Amino acid sequence: MIDIWTLVRFLHVLGAVVWVGGQLTITVVLLPPVRRILAVADRAELLRAVGKRFAIVTAALFLPIQVSTGILLAGRHGVTWAALLHPGYGRTLAAKLLLFTVVMIAAILHGIAQAGNRPAAARTAAITALIGSIGVVLLATSLVEA
Secondary structure, three states: OOOHHHHHHHHHHHHHHHHHHHHHHHHHHHHHHHHHHOOHHHHHHHHHHHHHHHHHHHHHHHHHHHHHHHHHHHHHOOOOOHHHHOOOHHHHHHHHHHHHHHHHHHHHHHHHHHHOOOHHHHHHHHHHHHHHHHHHHHHHHHHHHO
């Protein structure tokens, strides 16, 4: 039988899978053929629509699930604000939270740059968000052992 904490952890991991998997799918699977096949105007329209949809899913599903399940899991582990300064679980969680914040800021900046038609800034922000997201997953994986 699955207990409530398994379900909470599952939802937390599922949220991460949707976020990071979505970023990787767009970057590795969608972008190369779109760049090769579509004209610049069509490419921009498609990618803008995909980005807008991804932003809606992020705001409506990903963030609420990640934040609520993250708070529940931290509480389950007895994490306090002071514990975030302690070596081991607390400090690793603090690093994860800090990097997650950077990733969310990079994602917002990506959207702003895209809307402002600044492709170089958008690309930099997107790469930052993707690399940071992979770092968040790495830190999260180490929390399982802590």
